[in-house]
Amino acid sequence: MYRVSTQASFDAAHFLKDYPGKCHNLHGHRWKVVIEVSSPELDEGSMVIDFTDIKKELKKMADHFDHCLIIEEGSLKKETYEALVSEDFRIVTVNFRPTAECFAKYFFDQLSSSFPVNKVQVYETPNNVATYEV
Numbered sequence: 001m002y003r004v005s006t007q008a009s010f011d012a013a014h015f016l017k018d019y020p021g022k023c024h025n026l027h028g029h030r031w032k033v034v035i036e037v038s039s040p041e042l043d044e045g046s047m048v049i050d051f052t053d054i055k056k057e058l059k060k061m062a063d064h065f066d067h068c069l070i071i072e073e074g075s076l077k078k079e080t081y082e083a084l085v086s087e088d089f090r091i092v093t094v095n096f097r098p099t100a101e102c103f104a105k106y107f108f109d110q111l112s113s114s115f116p117v118n119k120v121q122v123y124e125t126p127n128n129v130a131t132y133e134v
């Protein structure tokens, strides 16, 4: 089996609603997303996949979250949410709990529609990584 991987990063703030510890506070990470694509054979260009193609797609997804506040749908009071919006903050609402695990699955699902992805890793910090793989 051949495997290739590429990565992208984004800076974003998040919080974990009702988390029993410091992570319920608003805080930021430089998130790193590493995706791995595999194939038993190479294409006519002797590649699993052209890095250029997959990098472009991954970067587009990472840019979507860059310099934003990630909010899990329904996790803030309406007035808090509206106050943040009125400050013109860039907010991206997600329909999952914004843990590294859920982000790994999210990136996996999104990219799998275009590429034979077999693994996604999301680093919240250089030491903390979550993996979703098939």
Ligand SMILES: Nc1nc2c(c(=O)[nH]1)N=C([C@H](O)[C@H](O)COP(=O)(O)OP(=O)(O)OP(=O)(O)O)CN2
Binding pocket: 016, 023, 027, 098, 099, 100, 101, 124, 125, 128, 130
């Ligand atoms: N399995 C998971 N555990 C935790 C996640 C997660 O996504 N998956 N997320 C968090 C928090 O978001 C937090 O930011 C990370 O926690 P922690 O490692 O405690 O924070 P630091 O890297 O800043 O650690 P220090 O050693 O305190 O510097 C929590 N858990």
Ligand SMILES: [Zn+2]
Binding pocket: 014, 023, 027, 028, 029, 124
């Ligand atoms: Zn965090």
